[in-house]
Amino acid sequence: MSLAFSLAGQVGQCRLQVQAQLAASGVTVLFGPSGSGKSTLLRMLAGLQECEGEIRFGDQLWHTEGFRLPPWERPLGMMFQAPTLFRHLDVRGNLDYVRKRRGASEEDLARVVGQTRIEPLLARCVETLSGGEAQRVALARALMAGPELLLLDEPLSALDHGHKQELLGMISAIATQVPVIYVTHDLDELLTLSRQVWLMEQGRIVASGKAHEELARLDGPLAQRGDATALLYGKLDTYDSLDHLQAVNVARQTFWLPAARPVAGDAPVRLRIAARDVSLCRQAPEDSSILNIHPVQVAGLREVGPGQVVVQLVLGDQRLLACISSRSARELEVFPGAQLYAQVKAVALG
Structure with missing residues (x-):
């Protein structure tokens, strides 16, 4: 109805x-x-x-x-x-x-x-x-x-x-x-x-x-909040029993989440990723404690406060947000179409 x-x-x-x-x-x-x-x-x-x-x-x-x-x-x-x-x-x-x-x-x-x-x-x-x-x-x-x-x-x-x-x-x-x-x-x-x-x-x-x-729209009110957060959808994949990590496949990329035991189910998994928990770099680091490092393309960016910008990123057919300083955006040469890498701490995923 x-x-x-x-x-x-x-x-x-x-x-x-x-x-x-x-x-x-x-x-x-x-x-x-x-x-x-x-x-x-x-x-x-x-x-x-x-x-x-x-x-x-x-x-x-x-x-x-x-x-x-x-x-x-x-x-x-x-x-x-x-x-x-x-x-x-x-x-x-x-x-x-x-x-x-x-x-x-x-x-x-x-x-x-x-x-x-x-x-x-x-x-x-x-x-x-x-x-x-x-x-x-x-x-x-x-x-x-x-x-x-x-x-x-x-x-x-x-x-x-x-x-x-x-x-x-x-x-x-x-x-x-x-x-x-x-x-x-x-x-x-x-x-x-x-x-x-x-x-x-x-x-x-x-x-x-x-x-x-709506969460990822740069011209919408949700992406301009201090707690701006993107939602990604994926499918459960393998479980690493040694390190207690659950893999979730999102747009052919693997995201690792902390999990005390394997997560079961066939339904799509909803990942919430706060913009403040995403950092950007021009090249994938060879040595990093960050488990989730994925290639992304910049779709757009917008100033959201003094010295702060929110960047909309394309990951497959989904959208991710990153909140970074204006200086970082300038030094990284962040512009629509730029190819970057997004880093997301596993402990920040929910």
Whole structure:
């Protein structure tokens, strides 16, 4: 099912005017600074906020002039920054409330409980749950409605690293079955989840596209950040058991990553490489502690601060970023088309 919308609305001092179309699967990350209108847009899509314009989900009209489909009739699930659980019910009661309203079966309940790994929590009072446990229950309750679209509004912002990673893994798995719009201003969450990204500023979607392309665009806001990071996709290769290194093949080049044990799986591997962890040289060094040294071509460069430039590099059919000093760019004669070598520390790969 595809979601398409063209919306406008006023909330306080923020005027929203947005138009976009959602990918049919995977996670679309709605990314931008606080106050840019991300949460307001999500509430408009859910029918919780007044707006003008049109929303269509597949062949179903959700909103247009003179017509508004009630929120409870839209086939979606929503999860907020703070879990909105019923305090007078235990965990099982929270799920049963939605199950009965939606006419779902006990088998549906068992499936959702398994997906979110909350079976040990079913008899618990929700007031005794930790933040991570409460958000897992909130996610389960959103799934209990059998949604065809999930709207997640900064659901992990209050969690510690361990609980955050656990839930990010669950959301990634769920997104293979249900499309997700995920609101965040956290770059780590974008890098972990996103297949598509919508960049939002001052009530407008200023750029949208595949995440790896938007991250590497020199004229886009993501490549000009101090923590600019590129995403590369590769395939698992051999494992070096002596040195505990996992090989990943990217554009016919081998990247070595530290790994305590072999990584299994046939799915494409997503590598995140921060621009600050990439150095450049004109010739491949013969003696270096750097394991990952690969030939690249300069696609372009842009000044991103006093004495700093970000360089976009071509590696096969993919793009890498390097942040170097203006002096280094000048002395290395970095210009579009130049042939260089990129050095990436293995410990910097994630």
